[in-house]
Amino acid sequence: MNIETTKLELMHLLLQTQKESLLKKLKSVFEEEQVDWWNEMSENEQEEIKTGLKQADNGEYVDNEIVMKRFDKWH
Known part of the structure; x- marks a missing residue:
């Protein structure tokens, strides 16, 4: 399965869910994965x-x- 197919499947699942707790968990995963580009730079x-x-x-x-x-x- 390629990445674009996976994205589409996740979008479909995301749009169909009504579980706020699940949406909050997913949002927190994305927030944790975000890299602060400033910290990635050299001094x-x-x-x-x-x-x-x-x-x-x-x-x-x-x-x-x-x-x-x-x-x-x-x-």
Whole structure:
């Protein structure tokens, strides 16, 4: 059985159930499985993002339209 078939079967079962306790259990399984992408980054990557956010807060950035115009020159 492939993954798409399994998803469809689970969707069918999910849509048919009226058991709130089952829905809560399923929701908790999904919540437990979610990975916080921030924690998956290295400390160096996190620091780079923090630095970028500080720079943006201080107005130290180049507007997206200006950057895109630079790249349009090469196309």
